[in-house]
Amino acid sequence: MKRILVAIKRVVDYNVRIRVKPDGSGVITDGVKMSINPFDEIALEEALRLKEKGIVEEVLAVSIGTADCQQQLRTALAMGADRAILVQTDAVIEPLDAARIFRALCERETPLLAILGKQAIDDDCSQTGQMLAALWGRPQATFASKVEINGDVARVTREVDAGLETIEVDLPAVITTDLRLNEPRYVKLPDIMKAKKKPLDTLDPGALGVTPVERLKPVKFEPPPVRAKGVMVKDTQELIDALRRKGLA
Amino acid sequence: MNRILIVGEHDGSRLNPAIAKCVTCARGIPDAEITIAVFAADPTAVAADAATVAGVDRVVTVTHAIHSNALAAAIAPQLAELAAAYTHVFGPSTTFGKDLMPRVAALLDAPQVSDLMAVESATRFRRPIYASNAITTVAAAEGSKIIATVRIASFEAAGVSVAPAPIEAVTVAAEPATHTRFISVSSARSDRPDLQTAAKVVSGGRALASADNFGILFKLADKMGAAVGASRAAVDAGYAANEMQVGQTGKIISPDLYLAFGISGAIQHLTGIKDAKTIVAINKDPEAPIFEVADIGLVGDLFQIVPELDRLLG
Numbered sequence: 001m002k003r004i005l006v007a008i009k010r011v012v013d014y015n016v017r018i019r020v021k022p023d024g025s026g027v028i029t030d031g032v033k034m035s036i037n038p039f040d041e042i043a044l045e046e047a048l049r050l051k052e053k054g055i056v057e058e059v060l061a062v063s064i065g066t067a068d069c070q071q072q073l074r075t076a077l078a079m080g081a082d083r084a085i086l087v088q089t090d091a092v093i094e095p096l097d098a099a100r101i102f103r104a105l106c107e108r109e110t111p112l113l114a115i116l117g118k119q120a121i122d123d124d125c126s127q128t129g130q131m132l133a134a135l136w137g138r139p140q141a142t143f144a145s146k147v148e149i150n151g152d153v154a155r156v157t158r159e160v161d162a163g164l165e166t167i168e169v170d171l172p173a174v175i176t177t178d179l180r181l182n183e184p185r186y187v188k189l190p191d192i193m194k195a196k197k198k199p200l201d202t203l204d205p206g207a208l209g210v211t212p213v214e215r216l217k218p219v220k221f222e223p224p225p226v227r228a229k230g231v232m233v234k235d236t237q238e239l240i241d242a243l244r245r246k247g248l249a
Numbered sequence: 250m251n252r253i254l255i256v257g258e259h260d261g262s263r264l265n266p267a268i269a270k271c272v273t274c275a276r277g278i279p280d281a282e283i284t285i286a287v288f289a290a291d292p293t294a295v296a297a298d299a300a301t302v303a304g305v306d307r308v309v310t311v312t313h314a315i316h317s318n319a320l321a322a323a324i325a326p327q328l329a330e331l332a333a334a335y336t337h338v339f340g341p342s343t344t345f346g347k348d349l350m351p352r353v354a355a356l357l358d359a360p361q362v363s364d365l366m367a368v369e370s371a372t373r374f375r376r377p378i379y380a381s382n383a384i385t386t387v388a389a390a391e392g393s394k395i396i397a398t399v400r401i402a403s404f405e406a407a408g409v410s411v412a413p414a415p416i417e418a419v420t421v422a423a424e425p426a427t428h429t430r431f432i433s434v435s436s437a438r439s440d441r442p443d444l445q446t447a448a449k450v451v452s453g454g455r456a457l458a459s460a461d462n463f464g465i466l467f468k469l470a471d472k473m474g475a476a477v478g479a480s481r482a483a484v485d486a487g488y489a490a491n492e493m494q495v496g497q498t499g500k501i502i503s504p505d506l507y508l509a510f511g512i513s514g515a516i517q518h519l520t521g522i523k524d525a526k527t528i529v530a531i532n533k534d535p536e537a538p539i540f541e542v543a544d545i546g547l548v549g550d551l552f553q554i555v556p557e558l559d560r561l562l563g
Contacts (some may be wrong), residue, residue, distance in 0.1 A: 017382070018380075027383050096360060099355055118498075119498070124363065124379070126351070127351035130349075130350075133352060134351070134352040134356050139426070139429040140321060140322060140429075141429075142321075142348045145491065160434070160492070162436040163434060163492045165433070166432040166434070167320070167429060168430045169428060173428075215360035217387065217388045217390075218385050218386070219385075219388050221378075221383050222383065222386075227523070228544075230543045231544070232545075232548070233546070239554075243506070248505065248527060249473075
């Protein structure tokens with residue numbers, strides 16, 4: 001069966017204003033709203049559209065993390081994923097280990113595409129998709145804003161610093177999503193009910209041959225430096241005067 | 250001795266200015282010996298550029314026809330092979346570096362420090378997380394190879410050296426992957442300064458209300474010798490091109506002057522401008538969050554203020 005594997009990361013909701021714990025040991029996540037990483041939602045939406053076009057038959061949503069990630073996988077199933085796998089662990093999973101887990105699953109599930117968000121909005125690493133592509137020995141098309149599948153190749157438009165780049169990759173391949181690839185659908189109530197019956201399997205990383213390793217130890221967390229309070233000017237002339245005093249105009 | 254390999258991003262003829270900032274970052278590592286690697290179909294001009302960046306000890310070139318366009322899948326196996334002789338492998342936090350470096354890290358089974366913003370030691374670095382709402386310090390194990398993308402807004406460019414570093418052509422055994430093919434790139438090439446390295450940036454938000462209206466910002470920018478940026482809202486609405494987006498998921502910039510017109514200042518946008526030396530905000534809404542970070546604020550209608558600025562700066 002032709003399928004797409006989609007990565008779903010549970011992250012602090014993008015509307016939450018993050019605060020660092022007073023002891024610098026991390027950021028406050030207790031009682032904070034959690035959501036699917038917005039880029040992963042776009043990844044899932046793209047997979048669902050490719051399924052609706054008849055290019056694949058199945059969309060598999062995969063998350064890595066604590067048992068709480070089941071919430072985000074249920075949301076993914078409600079959006080339209082056919083089944084889900086939670087690789088359950090309480091360990092901190094660095095991108096390289098996430099990639100090793102996804103690689104093991106790609107070898108098992110042989111998807112046509114693995115679609116991931118271009119970055120997670122918590123650690124902002126932007127690594128996992130590219131690492132998966134390397135370990136899996138397959139092409140990568142990162143920061144995608146348009147995806148077309150033609151037989152055994154994908155033509156992907158990428159948002160790069162210079163503008164829009166188009167590349168062609170042999171399938172299977174890894175795609176990471178940028179903001180403008182699509183607009184994810186809203187979940188409807190009946191779909192939430194239906195999603196409860198869809199399969200959600202739980203696996204241990206060890207079952208995939210992966211033992212998580214801490215390669216980069218987080219030593220401390222700090223709030224960012226605060227900018228000094230600025231001044232308000234009342235009109236354009238005052239603005240120009242202020243800029244001239246700073247030697248900027 | 251720490252041996253640092255920096256991948257020399259280029260456009261075929263010139264070294265990307267971000268690389269001189271990566272060199273400054275690398276010079277922060279104690280006892281550093283710095284090499285720039287250039288992968289190109291014809292590396293001559295770019296290598297000559299790289300050799301004059303102050304602090305660079307050596308430039309190595311890998312010539313292959315496939316490198317006429319930069320493809321991560323083609324460069325990664327060759328860069329990973331070269332990396333064997335180095336303790337650190339750095340690339341810029343541009344879309345090129347972000348695409349390439351994790352692929353190299355995975356091939357080397359090494360961790361990557363993304364958006365490295367400060368060097369504390371050869372194995373200890375600071376980087377932003379949560380859209381720069383927190384800064385974390387990370388430490389790699391001694392002896393571990395370290396891959397990083399360098400947050401270019403955090404470093405000044407290294408100067409130009411009068412005595413160019415030696416350039417050496419090297420051969421690598423790893424063949425570039427051919428499963429990825431470049432088709433085309435479309436960009437609004439212009440004579441305006443590059444957004445990521447410009448000293449002055451004029452930027453617009455959704456309040457511009459149309460792509461045509463962005464024209465007044467381009468006009469002002471040209472008078473000021475500034476680059477033009479945009480908020481995500483303006484790009485999503487189709488008023489500005491994607492490569493103009495400034496913010497967490499767009500470009501992170503550090504100009505001397507950032508002029509924000511009709512940008513409310515979502516945290517994701519502020520992430521992209523926090524390193525600007527002077528931020529000027531012009532907005533109709535006195536409660537707009539952009540005023541919290543602005544050094545100079547002006548409440549008013551941009552459609553009146555932009556032409557006034559244009560005229561008075563004349």
